[in-house]
Amino acid sequence: MRNLVAAASVFFACSFAAQAMEGPGMEEDFWAIASQSESAETLNAFLEAFPDGKHAEEARAMVDEFAEDDRRREFEESIFAMVGQVTYDAPLSFGNEAIIGRSLSNITELSPIYPPVEGLPESYWKNEDCGSCHQWTRADLCTQASTYIEKKPVTYQSKQHPFGGLLKINMRNWAIGGCQ
Numbered sequence: 001m002r003n004l005v006a007a008a009s010v011f012f013a014c015s016f017a018a019q020a021m022e023g024p025g026m027e028e029d030f031w032a033i034a035s036q037s038e039s040a041e042t043l044n045a046f047l048e049a050f051p052d053g054k055h056a057e058e059a060r061a062m063v064d065e066f067a068e069d070d071r072r073r074e075f076e077e078s079i080f081a082m083v084g085q086v087t088y089d090a091p092l093s094f095g096n097e098a099i100i101g102r103s104l105s106n107i108t109e110l111s112p113i114y115p116p117v118e119g120l121p122e123s124y125w126k127n128e129d130c131g132s133c134h135q136w137t138r139a140d141l142c143t144q145a146s147t148y149i150e151k152k153p154v155t156y157q158s159k160q161h162p163f164g165g166l167l168k169i170n171m172r173n174w175a176i177g178g179c180q
């Protein structure tokens, strides 16, 4: 559906550009479409039609942002590909000291290295094993891991508990592979 809308707006945008329509009304109408399109192609078509228009600067900034997003996604995909398949019982080969060589099946016997809530005094969590706050079954861990497929990878770092963002990359790949 979204692709269809994008295709329709590119088509619309190109025919606008081809006809080189003029007038402030037209520019505003076209901008309304281009600015909502989330498509670099539509924005470029807009820029072709109105290179010096009053929305040109904003349109260029949006095109740059899309390019930046693409680069970031490519980078993230290359990390996911490098980490490769993760299974429940196999030792993790990617991560930090706390998890390398451990498997997802036994990290739940450890204590977290980051607090569940920012600023929580160490006495509450530092030497506690997961079981004192959670009951992680394999199925629950899989459900949690699946949430990382949808989340933007940049957010993995923002909540470090229990072992940092690198664990979440492993969990995400485990979930993508069907939690084998």
Ligand code: HEC
Binding pocket: 107, 108, 109, 110, 111, 112, 116, 117, 124, 125, 128, 129, 130, 131, 132, 133, 134, 144, 159, 161, 162
């Ligand atoms: C002191 C209690 C406590 C201990 C010990 C603890 N956790 Fe947590 N954990 C929490 C709380 C509370 C949250 C929810 C934090 C939130 O939603 O912001 C949480 C959230 C999580 C999450 C979800 C993080 C995310 O990305 O949203 C994971 C995964 C997790 N814990 C795994 C573990 C594992 C594995 C261990 C053991 C190594 C562990 N926890 C030990 C309290 C604890």
